[in-house]
Amino acid sequence: MSLPFNVANHLDTVLRAVATKLGLADRGFQPEVRVADPANGDYQANGALAFAKREKLNPRALGQQIVDQLGGLQEHFDISLAGPGFINFRLRPATLLAWLQTYDSEEHLQAGAASARRGQTWIVDYSAPNTAKQMHVGHLRSAVIGEAICRLLAFSGAKVIRDNHIGDWGTQFGKLIWACKRHLDATALAGDPLEEFERLYKLGTKAAEADPAVLAEAQHELVKLQTGDAENLAIWKKINDVSLAAFQVIYGQLGIRFDVSLGESFYNDKVARIYRELTECGLAQESQGALVVFHPEHPRFKTQPFIIRKKDGAANYASSDLATVLYRAEHFKVDGAAYVIDFRQSDHMDQLFLTTRKWFEKTGRKLPQLEHVDFGTVLGGDGKPLKTRNGENIRLKDLLAEARERAFALVSGKNPDFPEAERRAIADVVGVASVQYADLSQNRSSDYVFAWDKMISLEGNTAAYLLYAVARIRSIFRKAGLDTGQPPVAGATAPESPQELALARKLGKFSDAVQLATGTLRPHFLGLHLYELAGAFSTFYAADKVIVDDPAVRARRLLLCHRTLVELEAGLHLLGLRTDLERM
RNA sequence: GCGAGCGUAGCACAAUGGAUAGUGUAGUGGCCUCCGAAGCCAUUGAUCCGGGUUCGACUCCCGGCGCUCGCACCA
Numbered sequence: 001m002s003l004p005f006n007v008a009n010h011l012d013t014v015l016r017a018v019a020t021k022l023g024l025a026d027r028g029f030q031p032e033v034r035v036a037d038p039a040n041g042d043y044q045a046n047g048a049l050a051f052a053k054r055e056k057l058n059p060r061a062l063g064q065q066i067v068d069q070l071g072g073l074q075e076h077f078d079i080s081l082a083g084p085g086f087i088n089f090r091l092r093p094a095t096l097l098a099w100l101q102t103y104d105s106e107e108h109l110q111a112g113a114a115s116a117r118r119g120q121t122w123i124v125d126y127s128a129p130n131t132a133k134q135m136h137v138g139h140l141r142s143a144v145i146g147e148a149i150c151r152l153l154a155f156s157g158a159k160v161i162r163d164n165h166i167g168d169w170g171t172q173f174g175k176l177i178w179a180c181k182r183h184l185d186a187t188a189l190a191g192d193p194l195e196e197f198e199r200l201y202k203l204g205t206k207a208a209e210a211d212p213a214v215l216a217e218a219q220h221e222l223v224k225l226q227t228g229d230a231e232n233l234a235i236w237k238k239i240n241d242v243s244l245a246a247f248q249v250i251y252g253q254l255g256i257r258f259d260v261s262l263g264e265s266f267y268n269d270k271v272a273r274i275y276r277e278l279t280e281c282g283l284a285q286e287s288q289g290a291l292v293v294f295h296p297e298h299p300r301f302k303t304q305p306f307i308i309r310k311k312d313g314a315a316n317y318a319s320s321d322l323a324t325v326l327y328r329a330e331h332f333k334v335d336g337a338a339y340v341i342d343f344r345q346s347d348h349m350d351q352l353f354l355t356t357r358k359w360f361e362k363t364g365r366k367l368p369q370l371e372h373v374d375f376g377t378v379l380g381g382d383g384k385p386l387k388t389r390n391g392e393n394i395r396l397k398d399l400l401a402e403a404r405e406r407a408f409a410l411v412s413g414k415n416p417d418f419p420e421a422e423r424r425a426i427a428d429v430v431g432v433a434s435v436q437y438a439d440l441s442q443n444r445s446s447d448y449v450f451a452w453d454k455m456i457s458l459e460g461n462t463a464a465y466l467l468y469a470v471a472r473i474r475s476i477f478r479k480a481g482l483d484t485g486q487p488p489v490a491g492a493t494a495p496e497s498p499q500e501l502a503l504a505r506k507l508g509k510f511s512d513a514v515q516l517a518t519g520t521l522r523p524h525f526l527g528l529h530l531y532e533l534a535g536a537f538s539t540f541y542a543a544d545k546v547i548v549d550d551p552a553v554r555a556r557r558l559l560l561c562h563r564t565l566v567e568l569e570a571g572l573h574l575l576g577l578r579t580d581l582e583r584m
Numbered sequence: 585g586c587g588a589g590c591g592u593a594g595c596a597c598a599a600u601g602g603a604u605a606g607u608g609u610a611g612u613g614g615c616c617u618c619c620g621a622a623g624c625c626a627u628u629g630a631u632c633c634g635g636g637u638u639c640g641a642c643u644c645c646c647g648g649c650g651c652u653c654g655c656a657c658c659a
Binding site: 032034035036037039040044046049050052053059082083084085086128130167170171172264287288289290292299300303304305307309310311312314316317318320343344345346347348350374376377383410414441442443445446447448449451454457458459460461462464465467468471472475476479480516519520524525528531532535538539541542543545546547548583584 | 586587588589590595596597598599600601602603604606607608609615618619620621622623624625638639640651652653654655656657658659
């Protein structure tokens with residue numbers, strides 16, 4: 001028997017078969033296979049405890065009964081019954097070696113993982129900045145988390161559509177066009193066009209606030225735009241083109257590439273159908289002049305309306321989001337849609353999903369799995385949303401530039417002898433990766449404190465610590481005159497020392513980490529695995545010399561080094577980080 | 585007011601109802617004649633309060649307290 005990519009799933013399958021044989025399955029036995037604390041083994045099955053309790057059986061006797069049926073697993077596992085009825089599985093060293101020999105590259109790891117969601121189509125809605133404004137720190141999390149989720153879903157076999165649902169339509173364009181027609185600075189526009197549009201946007205907003213006549217003019221410009229006025233449409237298009245080009249620079253640095261950018265304007269001509277359908281199926285009603293949806297069974301949404309058409313007859317983001325769900329279901333035929341949007345919009349998302357569920361049910365449509373991938377706020381050291389000293393939003397381009405500068409200073413301090421161009425290249429990787437990883441290494445649901453010192457200090461669970469492990473492994477190969485692409489690992493023996501074993505066992509948990517991160521749409525589970533892997537490597541590296549004379553020992557330690565490199569890189573790539581550095 | 589989320593060592597975080605609540609940082613004490621010390625080893629220190637469910641609760645339920653966010657036409 002060859003060992004499967006995900007050992008826990010294999011154990012689950014075997015245990016279910018045993019449960020069937022023992023007549024437990026039809027009474028609801030669940031194996032409950034979990035990754036175990038290393039002190040207890042590699043995996044544990046907890047199912048006997050709950051089942052025995054429910055069926056009034058002795059849990060240890062039941063556990064023993066199950067263990068007695070697991071003879072076929074003895075080749076690969078040391079199996080024991082422990083405590084009140086835990087079944088512990090410890091992989092044998094030879095099995096660890098076999099697993100490591102099989103999963104020897106990023107491609108093979110992916111091949112192993114790709115069965116989980118084969119045949120599924122997912123659309124991921126992330127980033128979604130508004131045009132005419134610079135991307136700022138508030139846009140960071142959606143972009144970074146969204147990209148990681150796309151990669152995780154694709155890795156587990158899904159077809160993924162990356163959709164940038166940009167805010168390219170709305171009432172702000174009235175004020176903006178008003179300002180463009182009166183205050184455009186051609187020189188500034190030629191220099192940094194987005195900067196100029198942002199200035200005009202602020203100017204237009206202020207002017208409209210101060211003077212009702214301006215507001216009226218701006219509203220007129222908006223109506224002209226909406227009714228297809230050629231001049232206003234041209235300005236609008238110019239603004240969007242300029243904005244997208246500026247966004248693209250940021251996306252390039254973050255390793256993001258979208259498949260489609262279907263912004264709000266794309267859905268302009270699709271909202272009338274929403275009003276009609278929702279009214280016809282009895283979900284929508286008039287209230288205070290607006291078209292709204294109430295949910296009588298819901299404690300809050302029975303009185304808090306979901307406004308899908310404003311009293312002035314215009315669409316809003318609810319109408320547009322409903323049209324978007326329909327388009328994704330009809331045109332892309334998605335099985336799932338993940339919305340990477342901050343937690344403050346939870347009410348909106350709840351109302352959107354609730355309404356969609358009822359609407360699709362009434363119209364006989366298949367409902368995709370709808371997931372709000374929410375996330376908290378990026379905070380400053382004062383515990384408030386991160387801003388500049390004068391209270392402005394921090395621009396993403398400035399933030400990323402500072403990250404690279406700080407990384408450059410650090411690399412230069414550590415390795416002043418590296419050529420400057422190389423130090424720059426290293427800083428580009430380390431700086432951006434540090435920002436990305438600071439976000440991805442913790443549970444997305446909570447707010448997080450943005451602290452340069454912690455994220456680039458290179459201590460603890462940081463990108464630099466992981467990349468340092470990558471650099472050290474490359475260094476071992478380089479110094480020994482070996483190629484990481486052709487590791488000389490023939491004749492490797494099974495891991496022996498405690499540090500080799502700990503590292504090998506950690507390597508085998510990659511699949512569990514990917515599965516957990518993907519299943520929960522929480523990338524930090526993968527980050528945590530990579531951090532623990534890098535730690536296990538550092539411990540191994542300090543304890544066991546790799547380049548030794550004994551060919552078998554040398555081959556197996558090189559094998560461990562190589563697989564650590566492969567997994568660290570595969571994992572970091574899954575999180576959207578670059579790893580292309582030889583040394584740092 | 586109603587609703588949602590969050591309260592874990594000085595600080596920053598982790599824990600898919602499981603075994604002795606993990607890690608980083610800060611503190612203390614060790615380790616470079618040896619493949620990179622941006623490292624390794626050891627050690628001090630925590631579940632907001634009160635009930636409940638469970639063989640077992642940071643996790644689930646109820647009630648407090650505290651912080652954050654949302655609540656009619658911005659997205």
